[in-house]
């Protein structure tokens with residue numbers, strides 16, 4: 360079936376090129392939401408190759424992008440009112456940034472697609488515009504050597520493409536900088552939240568089950584009342600690490616993500632204790648501080664993967680100390696929590 | 705968000721001014737303004753902002769830059785540890801890593 364974003368074809372010296380629409384339809388909006396919430400991630404690929412936008416001529420610019428549908432959608436929307444060519448690389452449905460890091464958005468893939476499309480027959484100039492983040496995988500001078508096409512690095516964000524064109528194909532300092540504003544961080548939170556998959560059910564279920572244990576054996580009532588409390592505490596710690604820490608990132612002291620997460624997790628635990636949610640038994644309260652601190656710290660640390668300013672060396676350094684501490688805290692916390700069910704303090 | 709800087713003095717970025725011809729490519733590809741070029745020589749000005757993405761090394765036509773590039777991603781490092789490989793950012797095909 361022909362995807363909805365293709366509206367026709369354009370005849371060129373290298374054959375018929377599909378013409379894409381620059382507006383989003385309802386399905387595109389639904390796709391975007393589904394991808395953010397990790398529903399059926401695998402199906403959002405665009406057929407690689409050359410596409411036409413508007414009524415391009417042989418002098419029109421060529422924009423290079425990845426075949427992740429969301430990326431493709433943003434680029435074609437940004438090209439509204441512009442006549443140009445869109446060269447989609449086969450990045451196996453991954454965005455430019457990640458694909459460049461993995462080596463699928465690369466010099467060789469760009470050279471291959473330029474060749475497959477016989478780009479030299481379609482356009483008279485010898486330039487391709489590559490999104491700046493693609494520079495992680497693409498080497499401009501090597502592309503030039505291999506294909507004769509010069510790489511111009513465009514803006515980081517597709518939305519800046521019109522301004523980039525207006526400025527005479529120059530990305531301003533601002534367009535080249537990767538920023539990580541609140542809105543951007545929040546967009547990534549759903550993926551973070553959904554990341555652990557079935558653990559999200561397994562761990563709470565275990566806590567619910569074990570909550571029924573007490574000195575006298577097992578109590579269903581306790582499993583429900585104490586279990587509910589456990590679930591709230593776990594959920595709060597999880598949200599503290601996965602959502603609150605990313606949201607407040609620049610304002611939380613400490614550079615290490617693990618410490619940021621720990622601070623937020625403990626603040627949340629203090630709040631919960633005000634509502635007597637950590638239990639009346641001091642040992643249980645301590646156990647919750649350990650569990651919640653460890654969990655929030657760990658989940659906050661995984662946000663390093665999503666953030667746009669953490670280096671591999673830095674994360675490795677941070678993890679070397681943080682990971683054992685987090686595991687130790689969680690393990691000790693769970694032990695204390697189990698003990699607290701049998702001991703009256 | 706200018707305030708976001710990660711740990712100090714950890715990155716592996718290195719520049720050999722001898723080899724540099726001042727083409728400015730590194731200032732174009734770096735997403736964190738780590739370099740400036742003055743008097744036809746590049747200089748590292750904000751080393752702690754480097755995220756080790758490797759774009760500068762890859763696009764320097766004179767091989768003046770070296771950096772151990774990789775994903776600054778805790779899950780990726782854990783993945784690597786578990787499988788005994790380099791850190792890999794195994795984010796499936798989601799929009800982020």
Ligand code: SF4
Nearest residue numbers: 724725727728730764
């Ligand atoms: S890209 Fe290389 S040669 Fe060009 S200015 Fe930077 S360091 Fe110098």
Ligand code: SF4
Nearest residue numbers: 734754755757758760
């Ligand atoms: S590795 Fe990336 S962030 Fe670091 S200096 Fe080079 S281009 Fe800039």
